[in-house]
Amino acid sequence: MQLEGKRVIVIGAGSGIGRCVAVAASEAGASVVLAGRKQESLEATAALLKGPREVRVLDASVEAQVAAFFESVGPFDHLVSTTSQGASGPITEMGAASVERAFAAKLWAPIFLVKHAAARIAPEGSFTFFSGFRAWKPAPGTSITSLVNGGLEAFTKAMAVELAPVRLNAISPGVVDSGAFWERLGADARERLFADYARRAPARRVGRPEDLASATLFAMTNPFLTGTVLAVDGGGPLM
Numbered sequence: 001m002q003l004e005g006k007r008v009i010v011i012g013a014g015s016g017i018g019r020c021v022a023v024a025a026s027e028a029g030a031s032v033v034l035a036g037r038k039q040e041s042l043e044a045t046a047a048l049l050k051g052p053r054e055v056r057v058l059d060a061s062v063e064a065q066v067a068a069f070f071e072s073v074g075p076f077d078h079l080v081s082t083t084s085q086g087a088s089g090p091i092t093e094m095g096a097a098s099v100e101r102a103f104a105a106k107l108w109a110p111i112f113l114v115k116h117a118a119a120r121i122a123p124e125g126s127f128t129f130f131s132g133f134r135a136w137k138p139a140p141g142t143s144i145t146s147l148v149n150g151g152l153e154a155f156t157k158a159m160a161v162e163l164a165p166v167r168l169n170a171i172s173p174g175v176v177d178s179g180a181f182w183e184r185l186g187a188d189a190r191e192r193l194f195a196d197y198a199r200r201a202p203a204r205r206v207g208r209p210e211d212l213a214s215a216t217l218f219a220m221t222n223p224f225l226t227g228t229v230l231a232v233d234g235g236g237p238l239m
């Protein structure tokens, strides 16, 4: 029970990796605050937890909502955020609205979360953000994904210096079969992507949300881990 007596906020708890992190934190003894934009998805996660939990609807890319959230949520120990909004395609065809949505989820949300949580998080607490392997393994059409993930990693390191001793880390997943994240591709393209990644990656499979949840618990509980990017990707980007 590594998180016994701890309060953990999970933003993005309604799906994928965030849902799995919420379950793992609860099983490790934490009281969990489940946050995201969709009440129904958050309630579905809450139903999976046996320990203390509360559901909070929050758009983390809206500063006023984030400020009000932390004013009402009270003291806490750890915050994990998986917020993400895809923007893929050639830069020549990229609309500003898509870019802005990606920035909102991966850059503005972490900025607002850190800004408004900094005075309330426990001094031995931690923030864990999710970037992604495209930060350092770009492909045609991933420019905005690469940009926001790289930016988030740089921001995380800068905040680890500025907010010490509070710890900040980023986790960089490879291709993970997390449900909603790859649905936009359609079933056939998704299966091809998963098969290709599993063939190339030294781990010989795609990731599972549980792989990322266990890394997140490590990031939350290891007192000497800060300012780093943990690549949890089966080695796929090496190939």
Ligand SMILES: NC(=O)c1ccc[n+]([C@@H]2O[C@H](COP(=O)([O-])OP(=O)(O)OC[C@H]3O[C@@H](n4cnc5c(N)ncnc54)[C@H](OP(=O)(O)O)[C@@H]3O)[C@@H](O)[C@H]2O)c1
Pocket (backbone or CB within 6 Å): 011, 012, 013, 014, 015, 016, 017, 018, 035, 036, 037, 038, 041, 058, 059, 060, 061, 062, 082, 083, 084, 085, 104, 105, 109, 130, 131, 132, 133, 172, 173, 174, 175, 176, 177, 178, 179, 180, 181, 182
């Ligand atoms: N799965 C992969 O293969 C993979 C690969 C590389 C990187 N990653 C990164 O890993 C993280 C988790 O991925 P995942 O697979 O779990 O994706 P996911 O299921 O799409 O999770 C993203 C979560 O963020 C929430 N969210 C988005 N914008 C938000 C906002 N403004 N405020 C509050 N919540 C917001 C979404 O919920 P609502 O829409 O209900 O708010 C959703 O629950 C993401 O950052 C992703 O970029 C994943």
